Amino acid sequence: MKLFKKKVKIQYKVENVAKAIDRLKSEVGDSRVYNNIEERICYAFDATKQSSLPDVIVKPETTEHVAAAVKIANELEIPIYARGAGTGLTGGCVPIKGGMVIDIMKMNKIIEISPHDLTAVVEPCVITKHLQDEVGKHRLFYPPDPSSADSSTIGGNVAECAGGITGVKYGVTRNYILSLEVVLADGTIMKCGRRTLKSVTGYDLTRLFVGSEGTLGIFTKIGVRLIPMPKKILSVQAQFTNVDDALATGDDVINNNVLPRTLEMMDEISIKSVRDYGGLKIPEEVKAILIIDVDGQETAVLEELDTIEELCRKNNAVHLIRANTTEEREKVWAVRRSISPALYKIAPLKINEDICVPRSKIKVILDKVKKSLEGTSILMAAFGHIGDGNIHLNYMHHEDEKELVHKLVTEIFKEVVAVGGTISGEHGIGTTKQEFMRSELTPEELTVMRSLKNLFDPKGLLNPGKMFPVDDDE
Numbered sequence: 001m002k003l004f005k006k007k008v009k010i011q012y013k014v015e016n017v018a019k020a021i022d023r024l025k026s027e028v029g030d031s032r033v034y035n036n037i038e039e040r041i042c043y044a045f046d047a048t049k050q051s052s053l054p055d056v057i058v059k060p061e062t063t064e065h066v067a068a069a070v071k072i073a074n075e076l077e078i079p080i081y082a083r084g085a086g087t088g089l090t091g092g093c094v095p096i097k098g099g100m101v102i103d104i105m106k107m108n109k110i111i112e113i114s115p116h117d118l119t120a121v122v123e124p125c126v127i128t129k130h131l132q133d134e135v136g137k138h139r140l141f142y143p144p145d146p147s148s149a150d151s152s153t154i155g156g157n158v159a160e161c162a163g164g165i166t167g168v169k170y171g172v173t174r175n176y177i178l179s180l181e182v183v184l185a186d187g188t189i190m191k192c193g194r195r196t197l198k199s200v201t202g203y204d205l206t207r208l209f210v211g212s213e214g215t216l217g218i219f220t221k222i223g224v225r226l227i228p229m230p231k232k233i234l235s236v237q238a239q240f241t242n243v244d245d246a247l248a249t250g251d252d253v254i255n256n257n258v259l260p261r262t263l264e265m266m267d268e269i270s271i272k273s274v275r276d277y278g279g280l281k282i283p284e285e286v287k288a289i290l291i292i293d294v295d296g297q298e299t300a301v302l303e304e305l306d307t308i309e310e311l312c313r314k315n316n317a318v319h320l321i322r323a324n325t326t327e328e329r330e331k332v333w334a335v336r337r338s339i340s341p342a343l344y345k346i347a348p349l350k351i352n353e354d355i356c357v358p359r360s361k362i363k364v365i366l367d368k369v370k371k372s373l374e375g376t377s378i379l380m381a382a383f384g385h386i387g388d389g390n391i392h393l394n395y396m397h398h399e400d401e402k403e404l405v406h407k408l409v410t411e412i413f414k415e416v417v418a419v420g421g422t423i424s425g426e427h428g429i430g431t432t433k434q435e436f437m438r439s440e441l442t443p444e445e446l447t448v449m450r451s452l453k454n455l456f457d458p459k460g461l462l463n464p465g466k467m468f469p470v471d472d473d474e
């Protein structure tokens with residue numbers, strides 16, 4: 001295939017930073033530009049343990065501020081890193097090549113909610129939960145629900161195509177983005193998409209930007225699709241003595257024409273880590289848990305929950321805890337929500353992979369993971385969204401086990417790809433998985449992606465050093 005395949009080197013001249021700071025102060029405003037060491041340290045991180053100091057931080061309040069900052073960076077050829085709340089798990093907003101961080105957190109307004117059109121328009125740094133709560137006041141629902149919804153931003157969710165617990169029924173961020181206002185690499189402001197629920201006029205540029213990890217443009221307005229709020233949500237926590245029974249139940253639920261709102265599983269190590277955590281009590285014989293939510297009209301969800309409980313019993317569930325009220329649901333979900341912090345009781349370091357496989361292959365992969373760990377010292381907690389095949393594999397380890405974990409992850413990624421799965425269902429690639437891109441993507445796919453990147457960002461200034469394999473990027 002012959003496509004534009006130029007590899008871009010960043011011409012990053014340190015002396016240009018001082019020029020950029022002067023121009024930023026005059027064109028974006030003195031009070032919105034920071035290059036003191038305290039601020040630079042604060043913007044060196046995301047939720048991974050990577051860090052790298054930026055040279056300058058800009059805190060825009062309008063699209064025009066973003067456009068001006070990007071234009072300056074483009075003219076002076078300085079790397080540009082867009083940043084939302086910094087909750088990313090793959091190093092997405094870490095300024096690994098220095099340069100300029102554009103912290104968009106001040107652009108956090110909900111511009112409009114239109115119940116009649118089932119749409120909302122927001123600035124990029126509206127916190128996900130805030131949007132969910134505000135549209136909820138109109139009895140509307142914005143379904144994408146990453147576990148970080150209390151802190152992550154819609155812009156960050158769009159850039160990573162965030163998923164979450166409701167994916168099995170409602171899909172992921174991609175399914176709810178209708179339109180975008182984007183600042184392109186040279187500072188041009190472009191709009192794409194419509195406020196209609198359908199549009200097939202030309203290429204779907206909006207979708208191309210979703211999941212682009214800050215490498216194609218910076219979103220300054222986002223049009224989202226809403227749906228009516230389900231009237232009732234009920235939950236059940238089903239406890240099993242083994243993972244196989246839990247997985248069989250998940251399959252049975254879907255095979256019995258029930259599409260639950262969530263279908264979450266926790267394995268033995270995940271349970272071990274939360275047992276007794278913050279007063280949670282889970283009986284010793286429990287080695288797998290399912291948390292299943294159903295939502296919709298009251299009579300329908302009651303019927304669905306009865307069916308689910310019957311199927312849990314058929315598959316040897318030892319305890320069933322039904323939650324009818326919000327408080328009861330909180331309790332049922334507390335074990336799941338506690339896993340991430342509780343895991344650190346096991347070991348100080350965590351590699352959290354977010355593989356996704358066809359549902360029929362979940363057991364195959366979990367068995368392979370188990371086998372690969374035999375004879376090693378690594379404890380791995382598997383939990384996640386078995387409804388859509390997206391499992392979080394958490395390799396808990398110590399400093400001297402890093403190499404071993406890397407080897408185990410590399411092996412498991414090969415197996416995942418071999419069964420038709422993906423190395424990332426929702427966290428993105430960033431820096432943490434770029435070395436594995438070639439194990440999943442064909443050379444043709446990678447060539448087209450590289451060509452698109454070069455078309456949108458010929459100087460390679462937007463989030464440089466991310467997503468593409470390092471040797472392809474340099």
Ligand SMILES: Cc1cc2nc3c(=O)[nH]c(=O)nc-3n(C[C@H](O)[C@H](O)[C@H](O)COP(=O)(O)OP(=O)(O)OC[C@H]3O[C@@H](n4cnc5c(N)ncnc54)[C@H](O)[C@@H]3O)c2cc1C
Nearest residue numbers: 084085086087088092147148153155156157159163214219
């Ligand atoms: C405890 C915890 C739980 C999590 N649970 C989930 C989960 O269930 N599902 C899930 O999918 N993820 C989850 N995440 C990961 C993370 O929250 C998501 O990736 C989220 O979408 C990141 O949003 P952010 O605002 O923090 O973005 P950041 O971390 O600031 O940035 C992430 C990426 O988006 C780019 N970006 C940010 N804003 C813009 C913009 N306006 N325009 C263009 N690019 C932009 C950045 O350059 C970067 O590449 C979790 C993280 C934590 C810490």
